[in-house]
Amino acid sequence: MLLRNAHPAIHPENQELVRAIRQQIQSEQHVLEDRQRFYTDMSCPVCLQQATFPIETNCGHLFCGSCIIAYWRCGPWGGAIHCPICRQTVTLFLPLFNEEQEDAVQVLQAVNDYNRRFSGQPRSIMERIMDLPTLLRHAFREMFSVGGLFWMFRIRIFLCLMGALLYLASPLDFLPEALFGILGFLDDFFVVFLLLIYISIMYREVVTQRLNR
Known part of the structure; x- marks a missing residue:
């Protein structure tokens, strides 16, 4: 802190x-x-x-x-x-x-x-990137705390992480590292980036729905 x-x-x-x-x-x-x-x-x-x-x-x-x-x-x-x-x-x-x-x-x-x-206002990609540190910090803190996020949301995050890990470990990339060298990691970075954006969007919805209840 x-x-x-x-x-x-x-x-x-x-x-x-x-x-x-x-x-x-x-x-x-x-x-x-x-x-x-x-x-x-x-x-x-x-x-x-x-x-x-x-x-x-x-x-x-x-x-x-x-x-x-x-x-x-x-x-x-x-x-x-x-x-x-x-x-x-x-x-x-x-x-x-x-x-x-x-x-x-x-x-x-x-x-x-x-x-x-x-909370549902349209947001630019830059605004979503600026929100990532705060939203991800809250999301992962609640994910591993007792009485935090409900289990369906935790399962969705787990499945997303597993899918991203499988893609990163798979030799079948859009830009294979063996052919493109360091440029081959760009598609891996893009997949992880999309995953984090998706988790932040899900957590934003969870916070809003939680307060409405």
Whole structure:
């Protein structure tokens, strides 16, 4: 786990909106003291406090659930937000907490609403590549954890991995290494790349369906 000694820099285009959100959050007096704390070595770049009800975006940045939802609702309504840190379009919220308190239920309802609106938006190949590290990390972590992904999804990932391994081990490649040398590995790389993209797409659907249930 990376340790952050400084707060992530807010993108200049978002500084005014983030400043307004900070003032709004600081003025609220109904925040509970016994809220769950996660990622104690990390802080929310909006409220500058330890992340509570943490949510990770598809671009891999962590925020308090209430902060990123307030950022969404205070911004231009009707479209997906851009990450306050990297300006990448946020199409998926990944909650990192359990539904245990009333505040958590409200945050999860807002997360469900956001994901239902924007998780199915068309995405370019470059955006899918940028989402790969975060989505694959969550997918494989849940795959090998108790009570994580349901078994049908795990079986699909296993079958995809087996198919890719069989292709990599097979001498019948589109570009045989014996004839094309190092260029012969391009088709192997392409197969693995497509596999990772497919797994990330499946996991995105699983997250959205899980919250809807």
